[in-house]
Amino acid sequence: MCVAELKRTPLYPLYKQYGAKTVEFGGWDMPVQFQSILVEHESVRKRAGLFDVSHMGEFEVTGKDSRAFLQFLVTNDVFKLQPGMAMYSPLPNEHGGCIDDLLIYCFSEDRFWVVVNAGNIDKDFAWFQQHAGEFDVSLVDKSSDIALLALQGPLSEAILQRVTDVPLADLNYYRFVEGRVCNRPAVISRTGYTGEDGFELYLDAEDSPAVWTELLVQGESEGLLPCGLGARDTLRLEARLPLYGHELAEDISPFEAGLGMFVKLDKGDFVGKTALSAQKAEGVQRKIVGIELRERGIPRADYDVYFEGRLVGRVTSGTMSPTLKVPIGLALIDVDVAQVGTLLQVDIRGKQVPAEIVKTPFYKRPKTKA
Known part of the structure; x- marks a missing residue:
């Protein structure tokens, strides 16, 4: 697919002035970074970052x-x-x-x-x-009519409160309200995909450039930065949040992905209930685990994973953790070796690199004082 064929969000015309480097993602021409992945990652963890996720x-x-x-x-x-x-x-x-x-x-x-x-x-x-x-x-x-901005990080509430009359302190996690942002109608939800506090802003597509620009102006004193999909990926991986096509797929079940808490088998009939009920009763044969490499290297997606010479699975996502400063990853492996503390080997270009199964999430945001 050439760049001319890629879909573009309503914010695409603004990317250049903020220094965006774009890549193909899911058929869209999206910013992978504006300054750098590391700088943007740190901004979200310590201050705030603004993401264009209007491709959703x-x-x-x-x-x-x-x-x-x-x-x-x-x-x-x-x-x-x-x-x-x-x-x-x-x-x-x-x-x-x-x-x-x-x-x-x-x-x-x-x-x-x-x-x-x-x-x-x-x-x-x-x-x-x-x-x-x-x-x-x-x-x-309604995908083409709606733009979606994600404002994430510990200072996101303070920044957003300057441009909305909605009392954000009263908006609990996984709650939303219809209000106005920068004097434009918006659905404001307190969700996120970074492991930090934050908000998703659903806007009319035509209103999104003005809201994006004004938020960055209002948040400049707090260090708010525009952020790309590169930082979004490293942030979600540290928080052990799944990415479709990696930790979830048509051949990976919610139980295998560690998402059993979102499967309610007692709620009545639903698509896939018979298969998922059987899997719950029999137990999964493989599962997603967190790993940390014990030597240099990055556990990239689809790298083979071994245990004592036996192929036991593959890496689904991996990166050098900007927060923890160690190589981390998620891997889908045989359940009989999927215990915390087990030492595995990841095949990185023909070299067997030791990796230990660790508890996840790799990162949890500090608890705020009551």
Whole structure:
């Protein structure tokens, strides 16, 4: 795919003035970095960073069967959602693998938003349409109408509060509210993908450049920086948050990915329940674990992992942790060797590099004082 064919977010015209280096990601021409991945990573951990994640997809589900429809499609229990609440869930196939992972926003009993990964928009929407026949629902793909900004880091609340009348201190984790940001209508949610406190701002696409620019001006004194997908990846990996296509895939189940807490087998029937119930009863044969290399090297995705000469799995994600200053990774390996403290070997260009299984997340943000 040449660059001319790549999709672009409404903020693309602003990238150059902020020094963005762009790469292809999920069919989009996205900034991998503005200054550097390390600088942007540190800014989010210590101060704040602003991400353009407008490539994500948003579907609106309306109608009297909206809740029952979503309940049938996902593994989590949608009936626990009340208006103003958001929920994370895997989206399973009939075999228990993952078509995607997503967020569900409950606006009312008959209106929901579903936020999906950029590379899966068309696939996911077709899946939703395929299963909508028995339900009284209306589906609209609003992805091209909505821009999404992520403001993340310990100073994000203070910065955002300057440009909104919404009392952010009252907005709890995985809650959202409709309000105004920089005098533009916005859905403000307190979620994130970095391991830090932060907010997601859903805006009309045409309003996003002005909001992006004003937020960076308002946050300049706190060191707010524009951040790219490179830092987003290192931040989420330190926090042990899955990336679709790596820790989740159509042949990787939520149980194998360590996301069993989001699978509610007692909620009634749903796609993939039979397969996931059997897997729960029998136990998984492989699972995602965290690893740290004990010698120099980076455990890149798809590198083979061995235990005492036996091939036991592969790396799904890896990096040099900017916060911990050690090489870290996630690996999908045979469950019989998946205990913390086990010493494995990662094949890095023909060299067997020792790696120890460690507890995850690799990083947890410091607790704030009450």
